[in-house]
Amino acid sequence: GAVVSQHPSWVICKSGTSVKIECRSLDFQATTMFWYRQFPKQSLMLMATSNEGSKATYEQGVEKDKFLINHASLTLSTLTVTSAHPEDSSFYICSARGPGQGNSPLHFGNGTRLTVT
Amino acid sequence: GDSVTQMEGPVTLSEEAFLTINCTYTATGYPSLFWYVQYPGEGLQLLLKATKADDKGSNKGFEATYRKETTSFHLEKGSVQVSDSAVYFCALHNFNKFYFGSGTKLNVKP
Numbered sequence: 001g002a003v004v005s006q007h008p009s010w011v012i013c014k015s016g017t018s019v020k021i022e023c024r025s026l027d028f029q030a031t032t033m034f035w036y037r038q039f040p041k042q043s044l045m046l047m048a049t050s051n052e053g054s055k056a057t058y059e060q061g062v063e064k065d066k067f068l069i070n071h072a073s074l075t076l077s078t079l080t081v082t083s084a085h086p087e088d089s090s091f092y093i094c095s096a097r098g099p100g101q102g103n104s105p106l107h108f109g110n111g112t113r114l115t116v117t
Numbered sequence: 118g119d120s121v122t123q124m125e126g127p128v129t130l131s132e133e134a135f136l137t138i139n140c141t142y143t144a145t146g147y148p149s150l151f152w153y154v155q156y157p158g159e160g161l162q163l164l165l166k167a168t169k170a171d172d173k174g175s176n177k178g179f180e181a182t183y184r185k186e187t188t189s190f191h192l193e194k195g196s197v198q199v200s201d202s203a204v205y206f207c208a209l210h211n212f213n214k215f216y217f218g219s220g221t222k223l224n225v226k227p
Contacts, residue, residue: 006160034215043206043218043220044217093161108153110158110159111159113158
């Protein structure tokens with residue numbers, strides 16, 4: 001089945017630094033990628049939707065200047081948390097869908113645990 | 118707007134017990150419904166899906182039936198195993214957006 005690889009699986013960084021998370025579709029072309037944030041014991045919160053070659057669409061309340069999303073190719077999207085603060089510590093999950101997949105399920109990466117000290 | 122409501126956990130069962138995790142939804146149109154499972158420290162994996170009313174999704178002994186009359190998609194398994202311990206998410210897809218329930222943690226004791 002379709003595989004989405006997310007890297008790194010965990011990262012610890014100091015407050016004020018930036019962190020980049022990569023999401024790759026390994027065996028299909030991901031025309032659309034979604035970035036979610038998951039707080040402990042809570043559901044997934046959609047942060048943004050990105051389509052290859054165009055700007056990401058951010059959900060209400062998500063700071064686009066803080067969470068930079070790049071979807072420059074059909075197999076790679078990146079999320080950069082800029083000037084990270086402890087409150088940005090969370091579990092970030094990407095998911096992807098290929099062209100013409102309509103209502104088909106999303107394929108998820110294994111997530112990235114970000115801890116900001 | 119569209120939304121998904123699922124029972125709060127955690128649900129704790131003994132091995133071989135019967136499992137039901139309730140899920141109801143609110144949506145316009147004709148959404149597709151999914152159950153995802155999340156193991157500790159991992160992303161979500163698709164467990165099963167149903168794309169129209171009365172469809173039954175099934176996988177690994179789990180089943181769920183798309184009930185439009187009750188707007189429900191309850192997850193069931195006849196005999197759970199310790200390896201089924203995880204968090205289960207009910208999800209709805211409509212108009213190119215996914216909506217997730219809050220997740221239900223299942224603990225299965227040997």
